[in-house]
Amino acid sequence: MQVLPIKLPDDLYQDLKTISQATNLSMAEFIRQSIDKPLKTQLKATQSKQQKYQNKIKANLKKVEKLAGGFNLGSGLNPSQMNQNYDKMYEEMLP
């Protein structure tokens, strides 16, 4: 069991005290019972969202793998040779 120190505004504390006395539950127990269900619902929604995101990433990675390559065109030009090639293209465009 973990201890979570929380600060409550005075009016909320008074409300909690009233309910605690009426229900015969300690304040801590009342809070535990109150947050249990919504917390689990929220957790499920968060986990589902995370799972969806992970699945999407996995699908996208498969796509990147599938789309890569597909052409065997020899080693081709290195980046610097490619630049020279573009320069040549520009020169050819000149009158």
Next chain:
Amino acid sequence: MKKCYLDSNILIYYKNQDSPFHSQTKTLITHLIINDFYPTISPLVIGEFIHQFRLLLINNKTKSSTVFINLTTALKQIFSLPHLEIINPPKSLQSQLKTIALMEKFSLRPRDAYHLLTMKHHQIKYFATFDQDFKKVFKQKILSPIDAQTLH
């Protein structure tokens, strides 16, 4: 959402599996996806890709009747990359003049200055390229270079 501008050399090496840079570019694009980057290109990149890839096809004795079919296939596959976005250069006449200032400031070729203008206009901070001509741009931290190692 972070955007990374891809140079045409990245796209060419990604599609040509014989290139010594093929596996490096595939890893780079994989890491972009893992790290939530949106790959971004411009019509200028597309034009350069078509030019270089066409030359590659011709130099590899691809039948002239299939060159355009292959070009279309390769381009369609690039357009299918997850989250790919195409951005345009700025429209204003005043912006076009900035190209010359960028050429002068960073010792860039006109084409490269136009890439930089487009990236700056769209506030893109990351650039994936094998081009060494952008050294000054990276050094002055106008853009951050992205490669497979920086993302790993």
